[in-house]
Amino acid sequence: MRTKLLPLLFVAVAIGLWSLVSSLQIFSNLVLPAPWEVLEGFVEEAASGRLYQDVVASLFRVTIGFGLAVILGIPFGLWMASQPVLRDMMLPVVNFFRNLSPLAWIPFAILWFGIGDAPAIFLIFIAALFPIILATFAAVENIPSVYFRVANDYGMEKGEILRKVTFPAIAPQVITTLRVTAGLSWLVVVAAEMIAGNDGLGFAIWDARNGLRMDLLVSGMIVIGIIGVILDRLLVQLTKIPGVRWGYEQ
Amino acid sequence: MSSKTEEPIIEISQVSHAYGSVRVLENINLKVMRGEFIAIVGPSGCGKTTLLNIISGYENPDEGSVCRRGKLSMIYQKDGLFPWYTVSENIELSLRHITKSEQRKKQTLSAIRLIALEGFENHYPHQLSGGMKQRVELARALSGESDILLMDEPFSALDYITRLKMRGELVTYLRERPRTVILVTHDIEEAAQLADRVIPMSSRPGSILQVREMTPPRPRSLTDPAVTNMVGELLKLLNLQNGHHVVNIKKGEDHAL
Ligand SMILES: Nc1ncnc2c1ncn2[C@@H]1O[C@H](COP(=O)(O)OP(=O)(O)OP(=O)(O)O)[C@@H](O)[C@H]1O
Numbered sequence: 482m483r484t485k486l487l488p489l490l491f492v493a494v495a496i497g498l499w500s501l502v503s504s505l506q507i508f509s510n511l512v513l514p515a516p517w518e519v520l521e522g523f524v525e526e527a528a529s530g531r532l533y534q535d536v537v538a539s540l541f542r543v544t545i546g547f548g549l550a551v552i553l554g555i556p557f558g559l560w561m562a563s564q565p566v567l568r569d570m571m572l573p574v575v576n577f578f579r580n581l582s583p584l585a586w587i588p589f590a591i592l593w594f595g596i597g598d599a600p601a602i603f604l605i606f607i608a609a610l611f612p613i614i615l616a617t618f619a620a621v622e623n624i625p626s627v628y629f630r631v632a633n634d635y636g637m638e639k640g641e642i643l644r645k646v647t648f649p650a651i652a653p654q655v656i657t658t659l660r661v662t663a664g665l666s667w668l669v670v671v672a673a674e675m676i677a678g679n680d681g682l683g684f685a686i687w688d689a690r691n692g693l694r695m696d697l698l699v700s701g702m703i704v705i706g707i708i709g710v711i712l713d714r715l716l717v718q719l720t721k722i723p724g725v726r727w728g729y730e731q
Numbered sequence: 732m733s734s735k736t737e738e739p740i741i742e743i744s745q746v747s748h749a750y751g752s753v754r755v756l757e758n759i760n761l762k763v764m765r766g767e768f769i770a771i772v773g774p775s776g777c778g779k780t781t782l783l784n785i786i787s788g789y790e791n792p793d794e795g796s797v798c799r800r801g802k803l804s805m806i807y808q809k810d811g812l813f814p815w816y817t818v819s820e821n822i823e824l825s826l827r828h829i830t831k832s833e834q835r836k837k838q839t840l841s842a843i844r845l846i847a848l849e850g851f852e853n854h855y856p857h858q859l860s861g862g863m864k865q866r867v868e869l870a871r872a873l874s875g876e877s878d879i880l881l882m883d884e885p886f887s888a889l890d891y892i893t894r895l896k897m898r899g900e901l902v903t904y905l906r907e908r909p910r911t912v913i914l915v916t917h918d919i920e921e922a923a924q925l926a927d928r929v930i931p932m933s934s935r936p937g938s939i940l941q942v943r944e945m946t947p948p949r950p951r952s953l954t955d956p957a958v959t960n961m962v963g964e965l966l967k968l969l970n971l972q973n974g975h976h977v978v979n980i981k982k983g984e985d986h987a988l
């Protein structure tokens with residue numbers, strides 16, 4: 482109860498102050514649009530269907546880019562952990578790209594993929610891929626050897642060990658990384674669309690700024706933030722699976 | 732009760748082992764009979780775990796050889812339960828050879844009943860106390876088909892009362908289904924209460940000091956003179972009398988432990 486009410490109370494007070502400042506007209510609307518203007522702008526965007534299209538466009542890009550990073554990153558991390566030569570060769574490389582801001586890829590993204598879905602998907606993929614590889618790899622390296630000994634003692638085959646020991650042992654850490662990288666993807670898609678998009682929420686707020694529609698800019702920001710929180714809440718559900726809870730307790 | 736036979740099931744011949752320049756084991760010779768209960772006691776770091784790893788075949792000795800004639804299961808010094816499996820799933824690991832899932836479930840349940848953890852079948856290890864986890868480990872190792880049970884300080888993390896109870900449970904298990912046991916322990920009393928033969932080890936390099944026979948049948952009372960005598964002798968052998976660890980302590984200084 483308290484954890485639900487207190488944030489609501491804070492938001493209500495903040496909006497109250499915001500309304501007060503707006504009605505006193507201390508700042509121009511270009512610096513700070515009034516709450517009711519933002520609401521009107523939101524309704525306008527929602528009614529025209531543009532908001533819906535932008536949300537779908539952004540979510541689509543994140544789903545594809547992040548999905549590809551997961552599908553390729555986890556197996557690659559596992560592979561790296563199982564092949565010493567590959568690990569020695571790739572670990573510094575993966576580390577390098579992990580520490581290179583995904584935004585540094587924006588020029589190449591545009592040069593290679595132009596404008597639209599492809600550059601955004603590429604940037605999200607790059608942003609999520611390396612942390613996922615690294616986290617999977619590190620999680621495998623950190624599995625206590627006693628689990629493999631027990632698996633051997635009870636006669637598990639290689640494939641079985643992968644399914645019944647390696648996967649569940651790394652699951653908590655990998656899930657945590659998926660949460661972080663999904664959040665990262667949502668940050669990156671906004672930046673990508675601002676520069677290399679002609680739709681999507683990032684494009685929408687950039688377009689609002691260019692058109693001096695500060696009301697639409699703020700309503701867009703609020704939508705982006707709320708969707709980000711919802712995505713995280715959805716991924717938190719993964720941590721509630723009974724077989725991974727051990728990784729988040731004690 | 733002892734189920735000791737005259738048929739050797741493990742033969743350790745002239746085993747020596749070193750990690751780098753550290754000589755850990757020196758010329759270990761031991762013949763374990765089928766059904767026998769061996770307890771190995773010795774100070775920390777004397778090579779007990781290393782010896783178990785060599786017996787189990789997990790590690791190859793630098794010198795000497797080990798011959799085993801039976802299936803082996805091991806209880807590890809630390810956290811051998813899969814944290815992503817429930818109590819019953821962990822126990823079922825040792826029943827994988829049973830193809831009928833009904834039969835497997837039945838055996839799992841009876842193992843859980845034996846360790847008095849009914850109601851905890853679907854709990855995960857992190858939801859159990861140290862003693863409960865140890866009981867699950869015991870149930871898992873003992874419900875399988877192995878002939879030889881290697882135990883590496885299985886009760887060392889438990890409080891005294893729980894430890895006594897676990898000894899009782901182990902004895903009960905072995906009465907129902909006799910096997911060969913090698914128990915590694917710091918606990919001299921535990922060794923004297925449970926084993927057919929107690930083997931004190933010295934440190935650096937680890938070698939067998941003596942082999943002491945215990946003849947009274949199990950279960951043995953803690954106050955059984957044979958047990959108390961053996962505890963006294965072992966204390967002497969391991970230089971632990973009077974509560975003083977006299978090894979490495981200079982004369983005239985009071986270093987009561
Ligand atoms: N993998 C290893 N690499 C290098 N040294 C090792 C390794 N395993 C054990 N040792 C060394 O071998 C010696 C014996 O270790 P071991 O684990 O067998 O002792 P222990 O008798 O089981 O001790 P404890 O009672 O504390 O468990 C120690 O000095 C330890 O430092």
Ligand SMILES: [Mg+2]
Nearest residue numbers: 779780808883
């Ligand atoms: Mg040890």
